[in-house]
Amino acid sequence: MKRKIGLALLAIAILAWAVASGCTRMAGGAGGSAAQKTYVKPGEHDTHYAFLSGGHSGQVFVYGLPSCRYITTIPVFTPEPAKGYGYDEESKAMLGGFTWGDAHHPGLSETNGNFDGRWLFINDMPHARIARIDLKDFTTREIYGPIPNISAAHACPYPTPNTEYVFAASRFSAPVPTNKVAKVEDYVKDFKGVIAGIKVSSEGRMSMGFEILMPPFHWDLSDAGKGPSHGWQFFTCYNSEMAHDTLEVKASQAEMDYVAAVDWRAAQKAVDEGKADMIGGAPVLNPEKVKGIVYLVPTPKSPHGMDVNPTGEYICASGKLQAEVSVFSFKKLMAAIDAKKFEKEIMGVPVLAYDDVLEAKVPVGLGPLHTEFDGKGFAYTSLFLDSQVAKWKVGTWEVVDKIDVYYSIGHLSVAEGATMNPTGEYLLALDKLSKDRYLPVGPSHPEGAQLIDLRGNKMELLYDFPTYPEPHYGQIISASKIKPLKIYPLSENKNPHAIKSAEEARVERKGKRVDAYMVAVRTHFTPDVIRVAAGDTVYFHVTNLEQDIDITHGFGILNSNIDMQVEPGETKTVKWVATAAGITPFYCSNFCSALHQEMQGYLEVAAAGTRIAGVQRPPKKQVEEVAALLRRR
Amino acid sequence: MTRYLLGSFQASERRWIVVAALVLLPVFFLPVLPVWTMKLWAPQYPEGLQLTIYAHTIKGDLDNINTLNHYVGMHKITPDDFDEFRYMPQLLTFFGVMALLAALVNRRWLAVLGWLGFTAFAVYMFRDYANWLYHYGHDLDPRAALKLEAFTPPLIGYKQMANFKVWSLPGPGTLLLGFAWLLGPIVFWIERRAERQSAESVAKTVGVPA
Ligand SMILES: [Cu+2]
Numbered sequence: 001m002k003r004k005i006g007l008a009l010l011a012i013a014i015l016a017w018a019v020a021s022g023c024t025r026m027a028g029g030a031g032g033s034a035a036q037k038t039y040v041k042p043g044e045h046d047t048h049y050a051f052l053s054g055g056h057s058g059q060v061f062v063y064g065l066p067s068c069r070y071i072t073t074i075p076v077f078t079p080e081p082a083k084g085y086g087y088d089e090e091s092k093a094m095l096g097g098f099t100w101g102d103a104h105h106p107g108l109s110e111t112n113g114n115f116d117g118r119w120l121f122i123n124d125m126p127h128a129r130i131a132r133i134d135l136k137d138f139t140t141r142e143i144y145g146p147i148p149n150i151s152a153a154h155a156c157p158y159p160t161p162n163t164e165y166v167f168a169a170s171r172f173s174a175p176v177p178t179n180k181v182a183k184v185e186d187y188v189k190d191f192k193g194v195i196a197g198i199k200v201s202s203e204g205r206m207s208m209g210f211e212i213l214m215p216p217f218h219w220d221l222s223d224a225g226k227g228p229s230h231g232w233q234f235f236t237c238y239n240s241e242m243a244h245d246t247l248e249v250k251a252s253q254a255e256m257d258y259v260a261a262v263d264w265r266a267a268q269k270a271v272d273e274g275k276a277d278m279i280g281g282a283p284v285l286n287p288e289k290v291k292g293i294v295y296l297v298p299t300p301k302s303p304h305g306m307d308v309n310p311t312g313e314y315i316c317a318s319g320k321l322q323a324e325v326s327v328f329s330f331k332k333l334m335a336a337i338d339a340k341k342f343e344k345e346i347m348g349v350p351v352l353a354y355d356d357v358l359e360a361k362v363p364v365g366l367g368p369l370h371t372e373f374d375g376k377g378f379a380y381t382s383l384f385l386d387s388q389v390a391k392w393k394v395g396t397w398e399v400v401d402k403i404d405v406y407y408s409i410g411h412l413s414v415a416e417g418a419t420m421n422p423t424g425e426y427l428l429a430l431d432k433l434s435k436d437r438y439l440p441v442g443p444s445h446p447e448g449a450q451l452i453d454l455r456g457n458k459m460e461l462l463y464d465f466p467t468y469p470e471p472h473y474g475q476i477i478s479a480s481k482i483k484p485l486k487i488y489p490l491s492e493n494k495n496p497h498a499i500k501s502a503e504e505a506r507v508e509r510k511g512k513r514v515d516a517y518m519v520a521v522r523t524h525f526t527p528d529v530i531r532v533a534a535g536d537t538v539y540f541h542v543t544n545l546e547q548d549i550d551i552t553h554g555f556g557i558l559n560s561n562i563d564m565q566v567e568p569g570e571t572k573t574v575k576w577v578a579t580a581a582g583i584t585p586f587y588c589s590n591f592c593s594a595l596h597q598e599m600q601g602y603l604e605v606a607a608a609g610t611r612i613a614g615v616q617r618p619p620k621k622q623v624e625e626v627a628a629l630l631r632r633r
Numbered sequence: 634m635t636r637y638l639l640g641s642f643q644a645s646e647r648r649w650i651v652v653a654a655l656v657l658l659p660v661f662f663l664p665v666l667p668v669w670t671m672k673l674w675a676p677q678y679p680e681g682l683q684l685t686i687y688a689h690t691i692k693g694d695l696d697n698i699n700t701l702n703h704y705v706g707m708h709k710i711t712p713d714d715f716d717e718f719r720y721m722p723q724l725l726t727f728f729g730v731m732a733l734l735a736a737l738v739n740r741r742w743l744a745v746l747g748w749l750g751f752t753a754f755a756v757y758m759f760r761d762y763a764n765w766l767y768h769y770g771h772d773l774d775p776r777a778a779l780k781l782e783a784f785t786p787p788l789i790g791y792k793q794m795a796n797f798k799v800w801s802l803p804g805p806g807t808l809l810l811g812f813a814w815l816l817g818p819i820v821f822w823i824e825r826r827a828e829r830q831s832a833e834s835v836a837k838t839v840g841v842p843a
Contacts, residue, residue: 546700548696548697548700593704
């Protein structure tokens, strides 16, 4: 009998264990505690990537969801020594002399209205630039701009459904062209808003498409039409009062501001037909002269967020000083335009009637900012003043759920919520303040992000995590859509300064310019002794010959501002000026292997004017030794 | 003894010798079937590193293995260092041609000679491979950064070497060659059996106890 009970207990224990381990395995499923739903076992991977813009840190932060683990930082507008970004000549040239940017809105490239995992675009608002990050290597590959005539690109970049365009619009209206001398008092006469459509090639390269002169409002946010509204781009604005000082008061007086609807195909056609004027190097369309490219829709109380729902039928604008989201119907918008039912014109732009275009007003709560959508017909709006997220149903326009967030939420991001097919499992609340949520670190508090589960009927807060300033907006994509390179194949290294064997390693001199062609491999540089004279400018071209995963070599020069990171198969160049005679060591700054510490060399700097051979090669014996080690097929 | 060297084969045995010849003619499998594979794992290489030896070359993560091996002063593994890769395919073809010839001209001594030669070749190759393994683990550069006690990587089977787990196994190429080699004794056995059966049947018909 005792034995039977024992067996029964054992059976129950096994059953309990099986259920428990089953639950852990279901960490992605709907059941279990919040801890279980965010737990990703050591060695296992998250199901989603979250790309959070770094605001004025000028970077992009990458997190894994649902674990909320920080994975990496992608430097974009700010030098980052850990990745050597902004120190080697190529990335320095790309940064164009700026060492900061205010990165606001990451936008993943799309194909047929869905994220395709090729690139991530992000704006630098104050300098009106757009960067393209290649998701093959999570590296910034292009920075386009400053875009002519644009004064702070805030409504930017928001790609179109096939990444035909990324857009930019002036947040601070200003004189056009930018170098025009004007008085602030002449704001209404001399200042202009500008909307720019930047073309994206199939390789991702950006080029100027068109610009449109807009009334001098402050253009705020943007979203691309999709499905039926494909071909249109929408923008919100504030300060339609056209005040030029004390905006806090003067820009909040009017009941209505505007949403601008741009027919980008018509705009591009007008430019192609030669209807634009070249201003500041960009083809600029003036709505006074060119009709049919842009319309205004009156929208209550300084609308901020601009969000088109997944079907592309509804255009949602959140009046940030109102408690409602205005939902416009694209069908009604087209009907009003076709009927030419305009209330008036502002600086050549026809204005439609609010009631002709409005579909619904959703009473979400105080301070509505941004709305994103899941794949089940629900919308989620961030409420800055209420510190809440409101969930509402598209079509019935009912608010069905609300959840508190901590604190002062700005943007929110739903998994693939900006596409035509959101996966919609998770929502990230991107909070401006974190106050008491983390261990205190003095008066500067981290920003906060919060993971909310959208899979049940009720929203559920799963996790809090602090971030470096400032996760302004984020994009969440299924991990399966991103397949990064593990190394750069050396055979595909087309860098003109690359050398692929020890035999080619050398130092060449032309006058006072010295080019050192070096190879790095575990655990030495070749050559490792380099002779120059004071006054020489030395370009170090370092090729990392490794083809093994995760073997990065660094190249840092003592007492200088020079360090770079060279990935397996990559070639990079840094410039160093030999200022005084003496010895300057250099070393591998990225821990690479057992003898990493020994991976170093010397720059022997002779007195200015010393004659030094035109070509230096490392000693033959050393080359042979190294070549035996390095020989690649 | 002379009985097996002189004389010819019956049709079924000849077929088997042709099969052996086809297997040995290396054009059929050389570039695709590995002769030997070695797989190595270490904590920092959870995906493993692999060496694959073909009759004419050696492939796999050679660069990575060489980069790691230089710390212990092991010789660099390069296909160019092995003369074997230059004569192994030819020798295999030679044995194939010999077997084919034996089947065509139907001479038993030719087949026996070929099989003995092939056996000697196989024994030599195993010893040769073992020597190479010994060489790699013993002739270490005295200037190497890490002083390791001399070692021999496993010829067949599993061995822990420093922080690496190593598995070494013959590949399908070797298995196929082994099968060709086995055909020698098999033909011999078939022949013996056939002879005995015919002797029995003769005995039966004549009435003499077998
Ligand atoms: Cu290194």
